[in-house]
Every structure is written in structure tokens, then in C-alpha cells.
Amino acid sequence: MIKYILNTVISLFIVVPVFSQQLPQYSLYKLNDVIINPALISSKSYNQFSLMVRDQWSGFEGAPNTQSFSYYNVGHSEYGKGLSLFNDVSGPISILKGQISASKLLKTDFKHMLSIGASLSIHNYSFDNTQLVLEDDGLIDPVINTSLIDKSNGISANIGLSYFGEKFQIGASILNVANTKLTISETNDNSLVSHYYLSFDYKLMDNSSLKLTPGLLIKKIGASSIQFDANLMVDLNKSFFGGVTYRSSDAFITILGVNYQNYSIAYSYDFTFTEMNIPSYGSHAIVVNYRFKPKPKDKDKDGVFDFEDECPNTFGKIELKGCPDSDNDNIINKEDDCPFEYGTIENSGCPDKDNDGIVDKYDECDETPGLKRFNGCPDTDNDGVKDDEDDCPNEKGTIKNNGCPEIIGDDTTAFLKEEINRSNLILWAERIHFDYDKYNLDENSKIILVKIAEYLMIDRNFILHIIGHTDKNGSKRYNKKLSINRANEVYKFLIKQGVNKSRLKAYGVGKSQQISNKDNINRRVEFKIIN
Structure with missing residues (x-):
């Protein structure tokens, strides 16, 4: 017999894990949304450190308590990366987790952006049997050893997708999409349940004095029913912000926050309207964010930052936006038909020594001005036979007479006889x-x-x-x-x-x-x- 009825807890978290809340519930996820979708890292224009603390069902002994620290970096033009640490305690159950994340922007035929993301977690899952107080009725329950702390280490993976533009974001993610089994109380058929998320956000108004962003988060945890968060975030003069959220079958949430330089601090309170409202004082959470712009990179060390460099992988000239000009003719190599020979813009960077309009690499007589039809060679007497094939280059003749004059009646008349x-x-x-x-x-x-x-x-x-x-x-x-x-x-x-x-x-x-x-x-x- 158990003094405090904990069979429910054990069944929820161990025996039938698909019904458990195995990942923390976040009310301030809007301020650090990469924790529910790794693909969202690539939608950011800044790096961020984030510290979040949540006390769920405050006043209720053994209620979930969560702390997280996360960092993401978007210093690369295509890739984003992140690192997170989580500690979640719910009564005798605790999870300590470290996580690395990565995202990538994909090219599309549309004007909006598409990114994919994934994360890998290493976690330590423990069940503290010493927190169980059993009634001494003379019977021993072999399943529960009150002197033992069960621990199990595992690995889990998350994936995500995000399609976004300047005014909207649509995301989908699966947390715990794959994971290793947990060995608890000598059984190894326990595992973390998958969490499914769909998110929608739209900037209804976005100016320097007021920003309104309604959103919707749809989530499903294992075999449980679908739940949704309908929210509205308001930003005033980029200094103060707040929001309200309705979480179906659970709570009404308020958020208040302030921005100061690179910092933002926010507090949330959940007005619970379920049975947990009686023994608790609602749920509280605080988040502190520090944001900063990524340091511009210059991969080719030519003094032009990559975001402005039209040839970011090749050392080039500052005045040519970072592109090389090997022959110093002020035409960048990739637009220069003769990148290693000094030329002119009108000849696409190629030289024309005789100035006849035929560049030297196509000019068979590049020292003498000539005609295009003869590949740059001259036809001085303009008889259709170029000079180097003309037996009489200074006298107009006929083609069949090798450029020399021909009088009908001499050769032709003799031939006709x-x-x-x-x-x-x-x-x-x-x-x-x-x-x-x-x-x-x-x-x-x-x-x-x-x-x-x-x-x-x-x-x-x-x-x-x-x-x-x-x-x-x-x-x-x-x-x-x-x-x-x-x-x-x-x-x-x-x-x-x-x-x-x-x-x-x-x-x-x-x-x-x-x-x-x-x-x-x-x-x-x-x-x-x-x-």
C-alpha cells in the first residue's frame, strides 16, 4: 500500500509512457521558439542566449519545474547552429538533457524562404524511489524499491521544417522522432513519446510604434488529444511587449516583457482552469534573452564582408565588390572573356591590337586591320578574296581567277570552244x-x-x-x-x-x-x- 497514491504517476511516466508529458510545457516559447522547432534558427537575423525558468502548478507538491539555457548562432549565410541544456523535474522523475541543433536554408523558386533543421539530444532520465513513502502494512511490493534511484541514459532526435517570409512563418516539427529505449526498474521497454507541432504566425501590423502578431500552435503528444495555443503578441515602441494565449482545455496565459538594448525580459502567468487550479496557484515562467548581431565574415580575407562580396570564396578587389581582376582591366574575371589579357569593356575584356573590331583570339591577322567576314584579315581591293589568298591584292579581280582581273573572251572564250x-x-x-x-x-x-x-x-x-x-x-x-x-x-x-x-x-x-x-x-x- 502506498501512503501517497503514486501509482498514477508511475503508470503515466513509466508503464504507459505515451500518455506522459515527457517534454516541458512552455508558455514563453514565442520568445525562444527554436526549442520546439530547430528549423527556425535559420529564420533569425541575430544570435541569442536564452535563460528560461518555469514553475508549473505553483504550490502543488511535486509539480513540474523546468530550467533551460539555449544559444543559437546564425553567422553563416546558409547554416544555423544551436546548443541547449534542459533540466526538468516532476516529483520523483527528472530529466537532464544536452542538445545540439543545426538548420539549413534551401533554395526555392519562390520569393519566400524554406529551411530544415534537426537536433540531437543526450539525456539522463531518473526515477527517485526514495521520494516514495510507503505505509507499513507488513507487505513488500517487489516492484518498488524505496532505497533505489533508477537512472537511464539515452539519445533522441528532433526534426523541423519552416517556410517563412517578412510577414509570416509556417513551421512543422517532431520532437523525439527517434530515441533509444529507457531501462527503468529493470524493464527496457520504456521510451520518450513523440511530440508533434504545427505553428502559424502572421505580422498583422509591423511599424516602429506598434507590432501585432497573432499566432497558432497546434500540438499532439503521443496518443493524447490534439491541443492548440491561440495567441496574440503586442510590441509597443520596441520597448514594451506583452501577449495573451488561450491553451485549449488547460489555461489562459498572460505575458508581460520589456526590451532594453540587447536584452529582453518577460514573465508569464497561466490561469489554470482545469482540476489543477484547486491545489495550485497557477504556473509562472521567466525568460531572459540576450541578442546580438553575428559578426560579419570575410572568408577570402579580401576586406569585403561575405554578405556584400559577390565572389565570397575568391580573393578580389574592394572596388569590384570582392571579385578578382587578374589582368587589371577593371572587368571581373567571371565577366571577362580574356581574364588574363588586358582588354576593353566593349570587347568583353579581350584585346584587339589592330582595332578592327575583331578580338585577337578570333583574329587570324591580329596585327593588320581586316574584315569580320575574313576573321580579321584584310581584302585591300575589296574583290571578295582576302589578301593572303589574292594573287593581285591591289587589283580587283574575280574569285575563280584568284583575285586577279579577268576579261570575258580570253580564258572563258577559249574554254567555251x-x-x-x-x-x-x-x-x-x-x-x-x-x-x-x-x-x-x-x-x-x-x-x-x-x-x-x-x-x-x-x-x-x-x-x-x-x-x-x-x-x-x-x-x-x-x-x-x-x-x-x-x-x-x-x-x-x-x-x-x-x-x-x-x-x-x-x-x-x-x-x-x-x-x-x-x-x-x-x-x-x-x-x-x-x-
Whole structure:
């Protein structure tokens, strides 16, 4: 028999732990909310030390009494960390716990922020049987040893999630989501029960003189019923603050506090309206917080703090917001196409020694001003043949005559006197060439094609493939289209001369079949006879 009926206590805290209040009840959690959700560390803009003391159901012998000390740090741009110590005593039961926490900001496609958090606790759980006073009725209860203090060490883990913006916060957490078993009175099937929290806060008004923040906390402990806290916090001139909370089926809570420099001190009182109101004088709690801004970091030691440093991991220049400029051209490396060569802004940081608008790394003639279509090389006589391939660089000529002047009637007239047959038809195509980036036919080419058309209308026993080609300049896609246009131009001209189009097929192969190191020779068409 037990003088003070403690079977209820034992069953609540040991035999059926899912019904126990295994974590402290906090009325001032709004002033240190990371204790119920580790993810909230990343929502802070300051570091904080916090000391909290709570006396629950004051005046009732053996009622819960809790002390906690916590610290969190948000000095990193992505990660937050925290450390906490807890001591919770409820009659013969006490829990001493140390906890480390961490949080991380996650990138989202939204304008608001998302963070995750976790914490790991090492706790010492003890049951002091010496506090039990048994009636001496001559019977010995083997379960209870009044001279023994049962102790058990364990590990537990918490997780949390927070989605927040400048005016709101939505959080979810599970405390004791995983934990080791507790060995109490030689039984090892005891464990800490999981606590589930959902929190909502919204800054209804936020200015220098008045701030109103309503909130809601929904919680569930093990198999017990869902409980909620509906609260309203008020801040006056950033100096005084207070709040009221309605905790369902439990209490009405008032909070009063004051801010002074980096400190805040608050007191809460729970007006209990349950059966515990008769033997107790309500619940009291005090919290003292010290807040301070994290010291700015400069990981690359370049004199620019990380929050202002656009290249925080690389030593850079102060005037370039912490980014490096290896060639000292006042263009940061990541925006400089030539980061190790002094250049100009208009050339994206690259040099152009001959000032022809083509930067040196793309200029095949970087000492002499030239044309973009010839990759920076000059065409002095502007005949479409660049100087280093032009046999007459100071006289305007034709492409097929290697840049030298050509008079129709000399070479062309002599060539036209030759007879066309199948064996030499392919050679006639070699007389047809094109200007750079053009597909129109010049007069010499038209004269040649007239002669070819006459032959094709005499010998009708084969099909002629017309294949267009380009030089090496330009992209594959562009040159493919240009070569097709050149083949089509010959194809259409032959049809106009009376050749049946069913005997002709035109296509292009771009720059894939170069036959010379001279670009003007590669700008051509090719004939292929199909019997």
C-alpha cells in the first residue's frame, strides 16, 4: 500500500509512457521558439542566449519545474547552429538533457524562404524511489524499491521544417522522432513519446510604434488529444511587449516583457482552469534573452564582408565588390572573356591590337586591320578574296581567277570552244565559283551554264546531281543552308535554259568537303553524273 497514491504517476511516466508529458510545457516559447522547432534558427537575423525558468502548478507538491539555457548562432549565410541544456523535474522523475541543433536554408523558386533543421539530444532520465513513502502494512511490493534511484541514459532526435517570409512563418516539427529505449526498474521497454507541432504566425501590423502578431500552435503528444495555443503578441515602441494565449482545455496565459538594448525580459502567468487550479496557484515562467548581431565574415580575407562580396570564396578587389581582376582591366574575371589579357569593356575584356573590331583570339591577322567576314584579315581591293589568298591584292579581280582581273573572251572564250562530253562535264563545274557568303551567279558562271544546258538537252541519258559547297568560315548550320542555296541557283538556271527538272537533283554539303586551303576555291558547285 502506498501512503501517497503514486501509482498514477508511475503508470503515466513509466508503464504507459505515451500518455506522459515527457517534454516541458512552455508558455514563453514565442520568445525562444527554436526549442520546439530547430528549423527556425535559420529564420533569425541575430544570435541569442536564452535563460528560461518555469514553475508549473505553483504550490502543488511535486509539480513540474523546468530550467533551460539555449544559444543559437546564425553567422553563416546558409547554416544555423544551436546548443541547449534542459533540466526538468516532476516529483520523483527528472530529466537532464544536452542538445545540439543545426538548420539549413534551401533554395526555392519562390520569393519566400524554406529551411530544415534537426537536433540531437543526450539525456539522463531518473526515477527517485526514495521520494516514495510507503505505509507499513507488513507487505513488500517487489516492484518498488524505496532505497533505489533508477537512472537511464539515452539519445533522441528532433526534426523541423519552416517556410517563412517578412510577414509570416509556417513551421512543422517532431520532437523525439527517434530515441533509444529507457531501462527503468529493470524493464527496457520504456521510451520518450513523440511530440508533434504545427505553428502559424502572421505580422498583422509591423511599424516602429506598434507590432501585432497573432499566432497558432497546434500540438499532439503521443496518443493524447490534439491541443492548440491561440495567441496574440503586442510590441509597443520596441520597448514594451506583452501577449495573451488561450491553451485549449488547460489555461489562459498572460505575458508581460520589456526590451532594453540587447536584452529582453518577460514573465508569464497561466490561469489554470482545469482540476489543477484547486491545489495550485497557477504556473509562472521567466525568460531572459540576450541578442546580438553575428559578426560579419570575410572568408577570402579580401576586406569585403561575405554578405556584400559577390565572389565570397575568391580573393578580389574592394572596388569590384570582392571579385578578382587578374589582368587589371577593371572587368571581373567571371565577366571577362580574356581574364588574363588586358582588354576593353566593349570587347568583353579581350584585346584587339589592330582595332578592327575583331578580338585577337578570333583574329587570324591580329596585327593588320581586316574584315569580320575574313576573321580579321584584310581584302585591300575589296574583290571578295582576302589578301593572303589574292594573287593581285591591289587589283580587283574575280574569285575563280584568284583575285586577279579577268576579261570575258580570253580564258572563258577559249574554254567555251572545247566540246562537252560526259568525261569532261565535271571539269566545267570547276569554272563556277561564288563570292564570300553569296549564292548568286556571276556573268562568267552563267556563260558556262548556258553551254552545259545545251549539252544536257543533247545527251538526255543520265541524271545530273548538283552539289553545293562553302569555305570553312561560319557555322555548320549556316554553311549547310548556303551550300544548298548555291546548288539550287545552278539548278534553277539550267531549268530556265530548257533542261527537264526531272534530270536534275540539287543539294548541299556545307563546309564538310574542303578541296583547297584557299577559301575562294572551296566556294563552288560540283557535278556528279548518275547513269
